Each structure stands twice: as structure tokens, then as C-alpha cells.
Amino acid sequence: MTATLPTNTPAPAPAPALEPEPGPRNEPAPPPTSVAPPRLYALDLLRFGAAMAVVLYHTLPVVALRSFVSVEDLVGHPLAKLSAYGWLGVQLFFLISGFVICMSSWGRRPTQFFTSRVTRLMPAYVLAVLITAAVLTLWPDPDPNAHPVTMRRLLANLTMYQFHLGQEHIDPVYWTLVIEVTFYVLFLGLVVAGLTYKRVVAFCLVWTVASFYAQASHSALLSTVLVPTYAPFFVAGIVLYLMHRFGRNLMLWMTLAVTFALAAQSVIEETDARSQRGDQINSTNATLALVAFYVVMIGVACGWFDWIRWRGLVLVGALTYPLYLLHDVIGATIARETLFVLGPYQMLAVTLGGPLLLAYLVYRLWERPAARWIGRNLRSSFAQMRAQGRPRS
Template sequence: MSTVTPPPPLREAVPTPQDRGTRGPRRPRLYVLDGLRLIAALSVVAFHWTGVNIHPEVWGQRAQTVMPTLHRFGAYGWMGVQLFFLISGFVICMSCWGRSPRDYFTSRVVRLYPAYWAGIIITTLVVNFAATVRAARHPMSLSDVLTNLTMLERPLGVTEADGVYWTLWIELRFYLLFAVVAVMGLTYRRVLAFCGIWTILAVITPGTGSKLMDTVFMPQDAPYFIAGVAMYLIYRFGVNPMLLGVVAFSWLFAQNRLHITVGSYEYEVHHTLSWPVMAVISGASFLVMLAVSMGALNWIRWKWLTVAGALTYPVYLLHQELGWAMIRWGRDHGIAPYPLLAMCLAAILSLAWLVHRYAERPLSALLKRLLDGARGPAAAPKSDPPVRARG
């Protein structure tokens, strides 16, 4: 295990006034992000399997009654979504820096759609034909299934094949917003300006009463993406007071919006949730991602985390409707709750691996070849400040 590399003095970390074009040294894989993705996904799984009380048909009664101890933790599992958004802001910057707008578009399509299409097909088969879930969901029409394939079912007013897909519409809107600066070329100054402008617009949006502004600037979720982007700037260029200020302000903004966001989750758990607990979980998510950005977790280099990272997206896409169907089946066959949870988790992880290996990987490669086939001359990367190497 290597020692943690401390951040350099602030004077070395501040970008210089002149942007000198360089991509900098190749950085090692951040294995810790794969682990954090899996933690976030399993948190959401715990919420839907042990925290949600509005579907008593799943366990035969309220989840809180069946497993009161697990429910106390699972009731806050939805906050894994906020960790996902923090990671997403960081990773979008990391994966797209120095690339052309075409590369940006291709990377998002290749990353999001193959596993999603597989999830749509599998989930639709369960929702439409598995007797264990027919009482909870109406079968989907062919038109609804085809609309879901676009990932735009929510703005088109069509029910998602799986309820968790609502977050994908939020991710798409973030990608579209970030595309504005990606098209201009990612530089320290432009990305920092993007963070500041989006923060201002997200803050003033609730007071306008504008549904359009709310859709575009996403005041409930914006602070997580913005903080993630700022944390990548810290990772790439070093820590400085300005970037720390963006992260701190984003958390202050985020904890305020939790008062609004929590309402829908309290409806699902059917009881009040503690704001101090939510604030601590949110703060811990910010702090761990800040530690990632400052190199404090570079010592985590366990190779198996790459597998965990690969499974995260399919697990997220598949766990809700399929998980509820498996729980109902196991309950009907007399399996005790805790062994049943372990069996369902093992089944979802196995199915996620199959989807990744036999659907996501080959479809992603095919999509990339198709999208790269009409590629024109790549645009030269815009200039950046010098990049500080990390150990």
C-alpha cells in the first residue's frame, strides 16, 4: 500500500493566468470511484428493497414491519442518487477533457444506451408477463416500450419501464448543459465560469416559478453536479480557495434543497426523515469526493473494483421491478426475509454481470464503430493551464 500523497502548497496549485495547451501526464485509474459507484447503487437498492413502505404487496406488509432495523438505514438509501450525481460531475470532466464535441457525444451515447436498452427489454418482460408483479404494475404497451428506448419517456409523458429511470432524464439534462462548454473547449476558466453561472441560475430559478427554468437548471440537483465538476478541477489543477469555495457553497445550497427533495421520499417511506441525518450523509458524500479530488484515496488500487464499477449501472437499471418480483416470489415460497435479500442481491449482481458482458460491451463497441464511421477531422484541443502531476 502506498502512502497518501499530500496536496501541494496553494501557490503551486493555482492555475497560471496564461492557458498553455497541454493534456498533462497520463493519470492512473481512480479505482475508488468504481467503489463509490457501487456503494451508491447498493444504497439505492437498499432503499427500494427495505426502505419503501408504499408497496406492501412486495413483502406482504410494510417493509418497516418486516425488518425494522434494516429499514432505519434503508430509508435513507435514496441519498445514493446524490452521490451518483457528484461522481457524474467529476467523471464527465475527467472523461471529456481534451476531446472534441463529437467525442463527447459519442462517449455519452456509448456509455448510457446499450445497458439501458437491455434493461428496458428485461424489465418489460417481467412487468408484462410475470404474475408476481402484475398487481403492482399495468403491462406496458408496445408504444410505451418503444418510447422508453429513447430515454426521453419522462418529458414525453410516458411511464418509465422501471421507476428508477427518472434519474437518467436528470443526467441527460446535465450532459446537455455541459455540452455548451464542451463545444467551446474545456479550459479551467470556462469550466469554472460554467459552475458559477449554473449556480446563480439554479439559485434564482425557484423564485421565478418558471417550469422551463426548473427543467433546464434543475435547482434540486444542480449543486451535486456543480460540486463534482469543481472537484475535478481540484484533481486536475490542484486545490485553491476559489474551487474550495465552489464546493462549500454547493453543499450549502444542496442541504437547503433537501428540505424540498425529501417530501417525495417521506411519502415512499411513510414517515418523517431526519434532516440532521440527511445533512450528515450529504456532507459525508461531499467530503469523500473531495478526498478523491485531493489525492487522499489514491492508495485504493484494488483491481476487483473495476468489476464493481462495471456492474454498477446494470445493477441500478435492473434492481427495482426485478427485485420486487423476486422478493414476492421468495416470500410466496416461504423464504425468510434476510436470506431472501441475500439471494435477490446475488441474483441481481449475476444478471448485471451477464448484461454487462453479453449486451453492454458488444453493443457499446458496435455503437462506437457506427458513430465513429462518419467521423470528420478532429478539432484541436483548446488550451489549458499547466497540469500538476500526482503521485
């Protein structure tokens, strides 16, 4: 799972009619100019908030268990109550991802889209897999049901498609990445056709309807391709970006309302399943959280948060992905290995701070230089392919 922010944010344009007249908006957008429009810093903050929600959801129960206290005793009742819904941070990630991927893809060629996605996802992911595998090898999980890190499992995890290859995730949070990549593949088809207002609206409508039938058919293949459980979140993000870029109209509001209805059903089903496994949560609170996500993202689309301009949020947003990848297994290992050594609050500080520091080091020392190297060489590869494809005189 993860959403990424481009450097530039296209400025909003007037809203088109439901059937726009012929003109530039009906043609694929031209390549971006060298003028950098304002960045949506609020999205960086939202991404980090979503990541921290997931981190607290995973970390607080582990630290409480190792400290022989309840989560309420560790952090107080209000935070304990909120953290029980931290798993919804993933749904917020997907909502943001739809907005950001549509925004960053406008005016880009398919090769540029492919390069941007690879350079964003793979460097941090590959290193996170290797680090997590090393941690599990040096400090094995004593749980008899834990899966050992074998070479086959490690290699399968490096592809991001380990589950489809019959292997367990080295870190359970990796399941979201397959969903995210599936969205990228679907959206790539739209990028190949050329992004226009009408084509993107059609894509949203077709994916929404198709995912509904995929879920109703109980087809494993269609569910794998169309990810009907999470499609409404991505579609909602795309629709919100269209509102941001072109303005609001009835078609977009209706589509957004449909995505909310489907997303709410997905959240309620997930809440019921988690409550049956022992989580102290209910569907009413989960739905209210979803309402808050939609309201905040509508605010981003409408410019309510354009006053947020702190440049430090660029770094905060950049840490979101490596932190998400590194916090779960490594945090649990830290808590397990510091048992009887640290008190509950010291253990909590180390369990939260250790992955955050590691995420910063991964971003600064590996992710940025690796992304530049991969991007430069992929662009060179595509240039060579285009040159070889030209007819020789």
C-alpha cells in the same frame, strides 16, 4: 441517472491563480497521450456503494412486506435505519458524475464526448428496458393502479425521454437518466468551446446562479433545462475535479461551499416530502449524510484514497449502471412471485442476488461488445461527415 469512470485519470497539476497567466492552461487541452495516468479506484467503490444504497432502499421494504415482517426484524435496527436514507445514493451518483464527466472530457473533441456518452448509456439501458418490459408482461403487477406495458410506452421508454412524451417510466428509477442526460447536454456546450480552467469555473458559476433563478421563477421550461434541484451536485463534482487537477484555491472552496448550501436545501426538502409520505427519516441525518458525501469526495480530490488500487474495483464499478437499471421492478417481481415459497432471508438473497447476476451477464455479454460496436461505427460516421465537409479540389 448514472456516473461513468474513464480509463485514464489526468494527474494533478499545480494550482493556478484566480486569473491564470497566458499559457497552455488557458488553451483547450491537447488530446490525451498514450500514457495512462493512475485510475481513481475509489470512485468505482463509491459508485457501487451508492448503487447498493439505492438497491437496499428499494428492496428491503418489499421483501419485508412479502415476508410479513418489519425491516428491523429482517436486517436489524442499524441497517434498517441506514437503508431508509438509501435514496441519497442518487445524489451521490450526481456528485460523482460531475467529477468523472469533467475528468473524462478534458482534451476530448465534441464527437469523442458524444460517442463516449452514447456508448456508456445506451447499450445497457436499451436491454434493461426490454428485459423489464418482458418481466412485466410475463408477470404483470396485480396492483390495479399499475400501468400496463403498451407498445407506445415501450417505445417512449427507449428514448429515455418517456416522461416528456407523456408516458410512465417502465421502471421508476429511470427518472434519473433524464437528469443525467440534461447535464451531458449542458456540458457538451462547454466541450464544444474547449475545456479550460477559466471556462469550467465560469460554467460552474453561471449554472449555479442560473439554476437559482430558475427555481425562484417557478418556470417549468427553465427547471427542465437547468435542473436546479440537482445542479449543485453536478457543479460540486466539477469543482472537486478542478481541485484534483489544478489544486485548491479560495474561489473553488467558496464555490463548493455554495453548492453544499444549495444541495443541503434540496436534500432537506426531499427528506421532508418523504417523511410526510411515511418514511422514518429526518433532515438532520440526511444533512449529515450529505456532509459525509462531500468529505469523502474532497478526500478523493485531495488524494487521500490513492492507496486504493485493487483492480477488481473496475468490474465492481462497471456493474453499477446495469444493477441500478435492473434491480427495482425485477427485484419486486421476484419477491412477489416467491411469496410462500421462500423464507424471508432466502427471498432477500434471491431478490438481491438475481439482479446482481443479471447485471453481470448484461455487462459481460451485451454491454461491452455493444459499446465497442457502437463506438466504432459512430467514429466511422463522424469521420465520414468530416471527409464530406472538406472542400473538393
